[in-house]
Amino acid sequence: MQAEMTATEAAGVPPMGDPEARHLRQCLREAGVVLVLWLAGLAWTLVVVIGWGYIPVDERPEVPELILGMPAWVVWGLFVPWFLEIAAAWWFALYVLADDDPDQQIDADGRAVGAAVGAAVSEAGA
C-alpha cells in the first residue's frame, strides 16, 4: 500500500537530509556554542566587576590593589576573561565552525545540484 503524501511533500518540499536543513542545523549548533561563550563572558565579568569593582567609597582600600599597575578588578574582570575568550574563539574557529560549500547550487525545490557558480547566481539576481 502506498503511503499518503504529507502536506510538505505535496507542496514539493525536498526530502529529508536536504542540504539546506543540514546547513541550518549546523549553523544553529554553532550559534548555540557562541551563546554559551557569550554567557560565560557576561557571567565572569559581572561577578568580578560587581564583587571587586563596585566598592562603596568608604570601603575602598586606602592603597588600591594593583596588578601590573592596573586596578585588580580590571585585570581579573577584563584582561583574564579576554585571554580566555580569545582561546575559546580559536577553539570555536578550528573545531566547531564546520566547512560549508558556499557555492553549492540548489534548484527551485531546494535540492542540491552540485557545486556551482556563486558569481553567476549573483549576476542573475542582480
Next chain:
Amino acid sequence: MTGLVAEVGGRIEPAWYHVGQRDYAILVPFVLFMLGVAVITVFSHRHQKTGDFRTEYYVAGRSFGAWVLAMSWVATMASGGSFLGYPSLVFSYGWTMAFWVSGSIVTAVIGLGIVGKRINRLARRTGALTLVDLLRDRFGSNAVAVTYSAVVLVTTSVYLIAQFVAGARVLESLLQTSYVMGLLLFAVSVVTYTTFGGFRAVAWTDTLQGIVMIIGVVLLVPLTLSAVGGLEEATLTGDRAQAVRVDPEAAEHGVETERHAYLYPPGPRKQTEPGDEEMGGVFLPLGMGLSLFLIRSLGAVMMPTTVPRMLAFRDTAALRRALMVLAPYFLLMYGSSLITMNCAPALGLDLEPGQSDQAMPALAQRLVELKAAPALLAGLLIAAPFAAVMSTVDSALLVISACVVRDLVEKSFGVRLSDVAVRRLSYSVTALAGAGVCVGALMIEPRFLQPLVIHYVGGSASALFWPGLATLFWRRATARGVTAGLAGGGLIYIAAIFFKPLVDPIVPLHPFVFGFVGSALLVSVVSLCTPGQDERQLAPYFGRS
C-alpha cells in the same frame, strides 16, 4: 581678511583655510598613507569595468579572503569611536572604562560566529547583494524591505555625522587648521575614493587602514609607558593615588571628588555642558555598565555597516581565519587605549572639558614634544585614528548608496535601470550622501563622540537584531512580525531616550535594553499571531520542516 589671516574681535587669527602644520616628519607618513588609498581606489575602479557593476560595486564579486574580511570587518566596526571616542572617555573617566568596553571580549566570535556563514550561503543562493535583498526574497514583502532600509538609513546617517566630526578633528589637530577646513578635506578625500572605488576599494583600503590602526595604537603603549615611567607610576603617582585628580564636573559645582573615583566604577561625575546648573550623576552605574556589555557584544551581529562583509567573503575557511585574526585584535585595540589614556594625565596632557576627543592625537604630539617618540612615528600614530574614521565612513556611505539605489529605487519601487544608469546613480547617491552628512557635521558638534557611536550601535541593534535573526533562523517568522520588530524596536529605542530621565532613577539602563526586549517580543508575538509562510517558499531557506 587678507591672505591666510583674518581680524576677529581685534585679534589676528588664521583664516579658516590656513594650514599651520609645518613639521614634515609628521606630515610625510600621513601623505604616504593617503597616497596608498588613492592607488587602491584607481585599481578598484578598473575592476568595475571588467564584471557586473552591481556585484562588483556592492559585494566585490564575493571574493574576500581571510585577511580582507578580517581587516575590513574590524576597520569598519572600529570607528572614530574606538580610536578617538573611547580614548577620550578613558582620559576623562579613568579605569572605569574597563567595564564600559568589557562586552568587546566576545565581539569577534559573536559578530562572525552566529550569522556569518548563514548570511553568506543564503546570499549566494538567492543572488542577494544586500541584506534587504535577502529579506525581500524570504518574505516576498516590500514592507519589510522598506522598513529595514528606513532603519538603516536613519541610524547610519546619525553615525556618519559623528564620524565626519571625528575625521575633521583629527585633521584639525594634524594639520593645525580650522575645524571647517579639516571637515572639508576629510569629506572630499573619503567621498571621492568611496564613490569611485566602490566596495572593493572600501575593503582594500579598510585592510590598509586596519593594519595602520593597530600598529599605531599598539606602538603608543611602550612609548607612553616609557615616557611616564611605568603603569604603576601613572596610576599611583601624584594626585591619582590620593584620588584627588580634579573631576571637572564636580569642581565646577564645588563638590569634592570621591576617593579613588578614577580607579573604581562607577567613576567620577558625568561631564555636562559647561555652565549647566544640573550636575551629572555618576558616570557608569551598574545598570548602564551591563547595558554596554550587551550593546558592545550583541550590537556586532546585525550592524548595518559590517553585515555587507558577510555577503562578500569567499568561503568558510576565510571566515574561520578571519575570526582567529579578529579575536586578539580587539584586545590589542581597546587594551592599548585603556593603558595609554590612563597614563595621559600624568604626562601633562591637560585638555579642557569638551576637547577630550582630541586626546589620542594630542597624546601622540605630546610624546614628540617630550622626545619620547620620533616625529615620523607621531605621523603614523595620528594616521591611526584617521584610518579608523575613514574605514567606517566609506562603508557607511556604501550602505546608504546600496539602500537607496538597490533596495529602494530598483527593488522596492521597481524602477528598471540600465547598467550605466545604476552606475551613475550609485556614484551620485554616494557623493550626495557624503555632502549631506558634511553639512550635518558643520551644524552638529557633539561634546563626546562616543555616546553618538553607542546610539548608532544600540539603535541599530534594537531594531535589527531580532528581525535579522528571525529571518535567518526562524521558519515561523512572518513579514508582519519582522516589520513590527523593526519599526517597534526603533521606536521604543527613541521613546526610551526621551523617557530616560524618568526611568533612570528606577533602572539606569541604556535605551537599547528597552528597544531590544520590545523588538524581540514584537517579532515573536506578531509572527505567531499571523499566518505562517507557505512551505514551498520556506524550503530554499530551511529545507524540509
